Amino acid sequence: MSEDVPVILVIEDEEAIQSLVEDALTEGGFEPAIAASGEEAVTLLQGRTGNYRALVTDISLRGKIDGWEVAQQAREIDPQFPIVYMSGASAGDWASKGVPNSIMLAKPFAPAQLVTAISNLLNTGTPTA
Amino acid sequence: MSEDVPVILVIEDEEAIQSLVEDALTEGGFEPAIAASGEEAVTLLQGRTGNYRALVTDISLRGKIDGWEVAQQAREIDPQFPIVYMSGASAGDWASKGVPNSIMLAKPFAPAQLVTAISNLLNTGTPTA
Amino acid sequence: MSEDVPVILVIEDEEAIQSLVEDALTEGGFEPAIAASGEEAVTLLQGRTGNYRALVTDISLRGKIDGWEVAQQAREIDPQFPIVYMSGASAGDWASKGVPNSIMLAKPFAPAQLVTAISNLLNTGTPTA
Amino acid sequence: MSEDVPVILVIEDEEAIQSLVEDALTEGGFEPAIAASGEEAVTLLQGRTGNYRALVTDISLRGKIDGWEVAQQAREIDPQFPIVYMSGASAGDWASKGVPNSIMLAKPFAPAQLVTAISNLLNTGTPTA
Amino acid sequence: MSEDVPVILVIEDEEAIQSLVEDALTEGGFEPAIAASGEEAVTLLQGRTGNYRALVTDISLRGKIDGWEVAQQAREIDPQFPIVYMSGASAGDWASKGVPNSIMLAKPFAPAQLVTAISNLLNTGTPTA
Amino acid sequence: MSEDVPVILVIEDEEAIQSLVEDALTEGGFEPAIAASGEEAVTLLQGRTGNYRALVTDISLRGKIDGWEVAQQAREIDPQFPIVYMSGASAGDWASKGVPNSIMLAKPFAPAQLVTAISNLLNTGTPTA
Numbered sequence: 001m002s003e004d005v006p007v008i009l010v011i012e013d014e015e016a017i018q019s020l021v022e023d024a025l026t027e028g029g030f031e032p033a034i035a036a037s038g039e040e041a042v043t044l045l046q047g048r049t050g051n052y053r054a055l056v057t058d059i060s061l062r063g064k065i066d067g068w069e070v071a072q073q074a075r076e077i078d079p080q081f082p083i084v085y086m087s088g089a090s091a092g093d094w095a096s097k098g099v100p101n102s103i104m105l106a107k108p109f110a111p112a113q114l115v116t117a118i119s120n121l122l123n124t125g126t127p128t129a
Numbered sequence: 130m131s132e133d134v135p136v137i138l139v140i141e142d143e144e145a146i147q148s149l150v151e152d153a154l155t156e157g158g159f160e161p162a163i164a165a166s167g168e169e170a171v172t173l174l175q176g177r178t179g180n181y182r183a184l185v186t187d188i189s190l191r192g193k194i195d196g197w198e199v200a201q202q203a204r205e206i207d208p209q210f211p212i213v214y215m216s217g218a219s220a221g222d223w224a225s226k227g228v229p230n231s232i233m234l235a236k237p238f239a240p241a242q243l244v245t246a247i248s249n250l251l252n253t254g255t256p257t258a
Numbered sequence: 259m260s261e262d263v264p265v266i267l268v269i270e271d272e273e274a275i276q277s278l279v280e281d282a283l284t285e286g287g288f289e290p291a292i293a294a295s296g297e298e299a300v301t302l303l304q305g306r307t308g309n310y311r312a313l314v315t316d317i318s319l320r321g322k323i324d325g326w327e328v329a330q331q332a333r334e335i336d337p338q339f340p341i342v343y344m345s346g347a348s349a350g351d352w353a354s355k356g357v358p359n360s361i362m363l364a365k366p367f368a369p370a371q372l373v374t375a376i377s378n379l380l381n382t383g384t385p386t387a
Numbered sequence: 388m389s390e391d392v393p394v395i396l397v398i399e400d401e402e403a404i405q406s407l408v409e410d411a412l413t414e415g416g417f418e419p420a421i422a423a424s425g426e427e428a429v430t431l432l433q434g435r436t437g438n439y440r441a442l443v444t445d446i447s448l449r450g451k452i453d454g455w456e457v458a459q460q461a462r463e464i465d466p467q468f469p470i471v472y473m474s475g476a477s478a479g480d481w482a483s484k485g486v487p488n489s490i491m492l493a494k495p496f497a498p499a500q501l502v503t504a505i506s507n508l509l510n511t512g513t514p515t516a
Numbered sequence: 517m518s519e520d521v522p523v524i525l526v527i528e529d530e531e532a533i534q535s536l537v538e539d540a541l542t543e544g545g546f547e548p549a550i551a552a553s554g555e556e557a558v559t560l561l562q563g564r565t566g567n568y569r570a571l572v573t574d575i576s577l578r579g580k581i582d583g584w585e586v587a588q589q590a591r592e593i594d595p596q597f598p599i600v601y602m603s604g605a606s607a608g609d610w611a612s613k614g615v616p617n618s619i620m621l622a623k624p625f626a627p628a629q630l631v632t633a634i635s636n637l638l639n640t641g642t643p644t645a
Numbered sequence: 646m647s648e649d650v651p652v653i654l655v656i657e658d659e660e661a662i663q664s665l666v667e668d669a670l671t672e673g674g675f676e677p678a679i680a681a682s683g684e685e686a687v688t689l690l691q692g693r694t695g696n697y698r699a700l701v702t703d704i705s706l707r708g709k710i711d712g713w714e715v716a717q718q719a720r721e722i723d724p725q726f727p728i729v730y731m732s733g734a735s736a737g738d739w740a741s742k743g744v745p746n747s748i749m750l751a752k753p754f755a756p757a758q759l760v761t762a763i764s765n766l767l768n769t770g771t772p773t774a
Binding site for chain 3: 462480484489
Binding site: 262263264286287288373374376377378380381382 | 607620622626632636
């Protein structure tokens, strides 16, 4: 893990989307770190939140906890932690299940949308909702 | 229920706060409608969401569901429904348990904060987070 | 016209609403100045925009120009001029006919909503949409 | 028209700018769809708004309606439709002729500004003005 | 100092304005605490920042440090501390001398503007600039 | 200096970061103009602010004035001038020493964050804090 590049924790089962996300982040100058499940992501965040600068997560995950739950736990660990959700079917649930100051990317989305979403959440002084 | 005044649904067990909330809303020109529990509030919203313009809720409620849960259900009924939470001990949980575009009033708060919070959420064109 | 109180230009034909607006502004510490029609409002703004700090206008007016048109002309005179619309039937047209950075108050609204809307638009450093 | 890429409707007569816009959108992961005039754009949006995710339009167009008018009609069809204007001479008119929650790109602008503008408007949870 | 009312620290030499500020805060449900100079305000904030919820300050003060300097020191003590400036002549300097996420009230301002400014800064989830 | 590309004034002593900034801006479609010191940047801005569209500055500079001071002077010349700060050690001082409506990029940051920050500040209609 490089010291000079912001590392973004990514949870995405679907290979095509995972690839798109990794490429988009890398091209934007971020370093993607893939977690295999929500449980693994939470474990990684508990151990060293400071090493990750943001979470990008799909909603339906293969483990027992879904993306909504992962984001909640990430925010319990760090109340300011930047969260980006990606979803097709569940995008409409963001208003009831998302955390404040997070961003939902409704699939299909362009790589630029992901990079802009993360950049806005990381840049001190840019408001989000 | 007057037709010409925006009605605000309020869930607050503690009498002193309920009084403060009712007075603040009335003085601001709103009509408070008190629900005795989260369950009652959800029932009222299901029946006629259109009659209520916003929800103001304490976090710890005497029924089985707390303020976080009521807000989630209100947003499932209407994804744009304005939500204001009030809390002392639980204010710090807003980042993990609140819904997007809601406002948390940390107790003690001034009546003007409540009125401003609701006004901002109701006024089309005013962003909130 | 007092020198020490922000003057708000108001265009509202309906007497009941005009009264509510005048009372709300006065109680908030503003001085309402009533214009009888959109045409008169534009003339007043052309002559001395600096004397008025914001425009509050109904959509359907008795003259030849409606509230959308008055707001457009006010913004041609001063691109930063704060605008608050009030409407029942036409509130839904705000997204296509309103000017940027304005606020639409859908009737019925509470006096506090009007005062908060104007305050937000006047306060340097408070973003609006 | 691919199903997995957000399609952006573009109206731009000037070839150099059209080229820049197409390249910027494609590189950002969007699919540009060029309309020859404002009239054609409105027809396309009426038929299938859902297929287009945003409108990017120049102000001076070769048909009878200009960019301001196209944006107004797009918002009548869909009040939430994301709008990005591009202009040199007319950028200053945005405050009086633009629709709420739109973005004006004053020429000359960098491709990154266009991609960021569209991404912000598409990303649920990012406020704009 | 009441435990149940948010206390706002106020620095204002001019008696007429100090009176207006005290009345506006009290009516909004806040408790004003007057500091005689910028130096005294900084001392009070160092000792017990937690007791004060926001700072309202004039720019020209009778001591050695002005309002810009007091706000900077308040933010060094607490980087999130809410700041509202009031000024006539110096309002235009806010863009170069103000701190981020503060609000400037240009004199003359209405009491409602002050109360709305403070409420917005205190209400978690309301963005400011 | 091209007429058709937005020129961004950059002050950065550290060669590795300067390179990253130049590459990021160029790839985003901006033209970077490097100033050797804060003093030189201020001189350039005084002479022809209109030619530069934004300032990107490190905090610790080799001259007598640091990045905070350069930004203040830029805002005295043009109160709306877009400012992006970059810093490692001093990022935490943004809340007390930064100017309103500026963005702080905490090092290490990704190139996409810089490009998004500048784009947001330049795009009329995108709020920042």
